[in-house]
Amino acid sequence: MDGGGQGRWQRQERLRGAWPLLVAGVAVVGVALLLAGVAMPLLVGGAPMGQRLQQADNRASVAGAVLAGGSCVALVGVWAVRKRRRAQTATAPEAADLDRAAGALAGSVLLQWKQEAALRSLDDPDPIPVGWRLAARTELMDHPANVETPAPGSTAAATGGMDPWDASSADIPALVARFRRLRRRRLVIVGGPGTGKTTLAVQLLLHLLKTRAVDEPVPVLLAATAWDPVRHPRLYTWLAARLLADYPALRAPQIGEQAIRALTAHGRVLPVLDGLDELAPSARARLITALNRSLGADDQLILISRVREFADAIEQAADVVTSAAVLTARPLPPAAAADYLQRCLPPRPGPGWQRVLAALRSTAGRAGDRSAGSPSGSSSGPSVALAQVVATPLGVWLLRAVYTAPGADPAELTDPDLFPDAGALRAHLLNNLVGALIAARPPSTDPALTPYRPRMLHDPAKAHAWLAYLAHHLSHPRRPDGAPRTRDLAWWHLARHTPRAMATTVIAAAVIGGLTLGSAGAVAYGVKGLLVAGTLGALVIGFKAEKWLGEQPGFVDLRLRRGLKPVVLVLGIATVAVLLSGVVLEPVSGLLAGIPDASTAEFAIWLMVEAVTILATLLLLGLLWWTLTWSENTFGNEHASTPMTVWHADRRLHAFRFAIIALAFGLPGLVANLQTALVGGLAFGIVGSFYAGRHHAWLAYVAATLLLARRRRLPRRLMPFLDDAHRLGLLRTVGPLYQFRHAAFQDHLAATYQPDT
Known part of the structure; x- marks a missing residue:
């Protein structure tokens, strides 16, 4: 697409997204004018009250009829447009659409x-030069x-076997080329543990993306634990749900x-399931079956x-992964x-x-072979312990x-008294990892170094x-078999x-x-207002807060891309308000028409003003509810979701919710005085943001971190600390989740954790 076509397309998209808001604005203004027109004869003198009531009645009837008929026409039009859109959506996307979607996904990943x-x-x-070979156990493949x-x-062609694999993590292009030759x-x-499986997967993913042809699948790394084959029996349906959640740009x-x-x-899409x-043993077997x-x-x-x-897993499933090397x-x-270590050191x-290097080079190669079957090492001696590690x-x-x-x-690494075996040496390294990385990566304000x-x-x-x-929080056993709870750290689950x-x-x-809420009641009604409003607010928010712990993060989405549903909702609320105004005016005007008594006329005016005020308030509440519901969406960002972007997005959602509700209730209070506006806005803003919406994960996170910080279990500013731990290399991110850099690191910390310290 050339520059002019791109500009026209962008203008069309902006107009397409802006017209629902324009229609909603016109509807709101029209309803306000109609209400004002209905009430105007009651407020303007010069004619007897009975005549003015009759005029208001006539205007209300005409307005109600016009709005009712217009609403019916609008609803029929909406139904026709939505039916046409559903028919268009049911049509399979064209090849260009799929290429565009694949390109956007590849760029984000x-x-x-x-x-x-x-x-x-x-x-x-x-990369560390780890060697890879075909599994020696033929039953695995x-x-x-x-x-x-x-x-x-080749010999493999004559014997019906496979050509040997001599792969290395230091030569990813060769490994990718062999992968592409598979059937x-x-x-x-x-x-x-710690053999570099996930690292190899990341290396394969990056090289596949860098050398990807237009029609090749896009590799995406996902956690196998997130797939529930019962809920999503087909892998591709779960993949679509995960991609739309983790990559909102799609x-x-x-x-x-x-x-x-x-x-x-x-x-x-090429799923890379880590x-x-x-998973639990039975779940592993179910996943193998669901994959096939x-x-x-x-x-x-x-x-x-x-x-x-x-x-x-394959023994329990009685099947291997079909056609997989x-x-x-x-x-x-x-x-x-x-x-490799020498290349990481100064010349x-x-x-x-x-x-240390001399000790490693002088150690027999069989020490490394023993370490594969016995991570803790069974031989003694400093050189053997080093080789096994x-x-x-x-x-x-x-x-x-x-x-x-x-x-x-590093001279102490060869001291047999300090490290008699590989287990002692590995524990020593894990114990000192945090301090070493903090010392090696001091804070920096240089923009080029900020991500690292x-x-x-x-x-x-x-x-x-x-x-x-x-x-300990992640690995604490919750089942009798002692299986770990999870490797994934989601801040909203804390x-x-x-x-x-x-x-x-x-x-x-x-x-x-x-x-x-009690403070607002006290300003308006004194002690009784304080007691009644305070009790009501405590009960309502208390029952609502119990659900916060199970809610997911959300974010404010102000893009006008929701179709006609919000417009129909606004028009419906406005129509009901106008029709109700006609219903109220009709009996009142009938009862009071022709009565010239001044007190009766004043009562009629008061009654009509109160009716219009109540309907306007209902309309305002409806529009407020619609705004909050329409603007709230599942968490995400412009590229891939990360823990920090999800956390910031959910926090912004709470701030937006508070601001909208505070303004909606605070601005009308300016009619009375500034104190009423401030107290009402703050009180209803806080209570409303606690109650409204479907996403309150940030509030539950704040409560949990305050509790754990008071117990000295975690820092008060937990998310900035986790972000720094990720920058230090102690944690890694998988979408919106944190994980420890290595499972062995998590297991070691959990095993050595002392609750009383």
């Missing part, structure tokens, strides 16, 4: 994971003929939900799991680990590092993170204790799983609601 890869230092200086067509003339491009990545009018649903249904091992039932001939897949849990990690040889490392990418990263920090002395540096300098001991509580958080939230909300 690439931006998201490029930033995350930089925070994880995946390419600094290069489908028949070779279903997975890959071997090269003509159906399906891959399962398995390995032990809901833009130029893309639309229909195109995204078609995109997933046509296999144009964390199969985090959902995948068509052209559907692609990448699945990540620990090897033992994956083996148990299964790659397993090789232990990292000590010499390869030493070479002339100190004597301590020289001693660095046999996984996690161990290499820990060694680098802790001992490349300023002032760290924390905003504040944190005390290492306090930061370690706070993260340990969160690890209050839900915090002891006594619900009671604290309800009590605090009830007290605030009672005091604020």
Whole structure:
């Protein structure tokens, strides 16, 4: 599309989005004028009261008839337009629509994971050279003929097997090329804890995006634990729901939900499902079965799991992942680990590092092989312990993170008295990780470094204790088998799983609601108003606050893209208000027509003014309710949702809700005096924002963090701390969720957490 066409398209989209607001504004102004016209004969002298009442009656009847007929015509027109739109929506999107949707999704995913890869230092200086091979256990993988067509003339072609894989995380282009040669491009990545499974998946995702052809599927990394096959039996329906929730830019009018649903249904999305091992055993088997039932001939897949849990899942499901190659990690040889660590050091490392590198290179290779089956290590000796730790990418990263920090002395790593085995050395590294990363990445205000540096300098001991509580909070067993609760940290779930958080939230909300509404009642009616309004506010808000803990975050969406529904709602409220005004005026004018008594005329005027005031108030409340409902939407941002963007969006929603309600109730109070306006606006703004809407996650979060900060479990400003922990590399983000950088780090913190400290 050229520049002129793009400009015309943008102007058309703006006009298309603005016309519902224009119609609503015209309707509101028209109703106000009609009400004023009906009441005008009663307020203007010069004629007997009976005649004025008759004029008001006639005007009300005509206005009611016009509004009723106009509403019927409008509703018929709305029905016809919506029927035509549904017919257009039912038409399958064209290929250009799918390409546009795929391009928008690819751009959002690439931006998201490029930033995350930089925070994880995946390419600094290069990826850790982890080796990958086909799983030695043939029962883990489908028949070779279903997975890959071997090269003509090769040994695999003669024997009916598969060509050997000699893959490395340091050569992702070669691994991606081999993946694209698979019959159906399906891959399962398995390995032990800390072997780099998720890191490899991120590397594959980024390279697939960078080299993606227009018609190739878009890889998207998602948590396997988020898919419920009972609710979404087909994988593509769940994919569409997750994409629309995590990437709200896809809901833009130029893309639309229909195109995204078609995109997933046509296999144009490559799901990268991480964390199969985090499900319960029965749920893993159900997921394998659901995958095989959902995948068509052209559907692609990448699945990540620990090897033992994956083996148990396919055994229980009595089936493998159809047409999927299964790659397993090789232990990292000590010499390869030493070479990589040397590249991360200055050209002339100190004597301590020289001693460590020499110890690794002199260690027999079989020490690394033993570590694959025994993470804690079964052999003693400093060199063997070092080799067993660095046999996984996690161990290499820990060694680098802790001992490349300023002032760290790696010479102690070869002391057998300090670290008699690999378990002791690994625990030491995990214990010192938080302090090492805080020292290595001081706060910075440089815009170029802002995404990779924390905003504040944190005390290492306090930061370690706070993260340990969160690890305990996530990993605390809730079932007899002791399975971990989750790896995902959602800030809006914090209050839900915090002891006594619900009671604290309800009590605090009830007290605030009672005091604020009671203050407004006291200004208007004195002590009685204080007692009645305060009690009412406490009860209403207290019962409402109990539901906050189960609500999801939301955000303010002021884009006019909701079609005709809000316009019909506004017109309906306005029509009812005018019709009611006619109903009120009719009997009053009939009873009082022809009566010249002045007191009766004054009563008639008062009654009509009160009726118009009540109807105007009802209209105002209806418009207020419509505004709040129309502007509230599921959380998101312009690209991919992150924990901080979701948190900011939900907080802005509460501020918007408070401002709208405070203005709606405060401005009319200016007729009396400024004090009434301020008290009424603040009181109704606070109580109304507590009660109105479907999203109050931020309020529950505030109550939980206040409670936990008072107990010294977490900082008062939790989300800024979590954001800094992510910038430090202690946490990672998956959409709007936080996770610990490695599951082993979370497990270690949870196991060493002391509730009394």
